[in-house]
Amino acid sequence: MDASGNLYGTTFSGGGFGDGVVYELSANGTETTLHSFSGSDGSMPVGGLVFDGQGNLYGTTAYGGTSNDGVVFRLTP
Numbered sequence: 001m002d003a004s005g006n007l008y009g010t011t012f013s014g015g016g017f018g019d020g021v022v023y024e025l026s027a028n029g030t031e032t033t034l035h036s037f038s039g040s041d042g043s044m045p046v047g048g049l050v051f052d053g054q055g056n057l058y059g060t061t062a063y064g065g066t067s068n069d070g071v072v073f074r075l076t077p
Contacts, residue, residue: 002033008034008057010045015024017045020063022075035075042071 001007002027005027015021015036020043022035034057037043050058055077065071 002051002055008049010049010059012044012046020045020061022049022059035073037061037064041065042073043068045073 001010007025008022009025010022011020013020014031017036017038019037019039021033021037023043025031025034026032037045040042041064042061042064047060052058057075057077058072060072061070063070
């Protein structure tokens with residue numbers, strides 16, 4: 001949860017490419033897709049998400065990337 005009360009999460013599949021998404025659920029209930037994974041940038045996100053002090057959001061995927069072994073990703077605000 002961020003300072004404004006927005007929640008963040010991932011789906012293991014779905015999205016524009018079927019490889020999962022990172023989403024934001026605002027305090028008023030509006031859902032926004034922040035990123036849709038396409039395989040080359042990761043696939044099937046797992047685990048939690050972490051914010052740093054600058055508002056960047058970090059997480060991991062189980063698959064995708066150059067060797068299909070998953071990636072660590074960063075989404076910038």
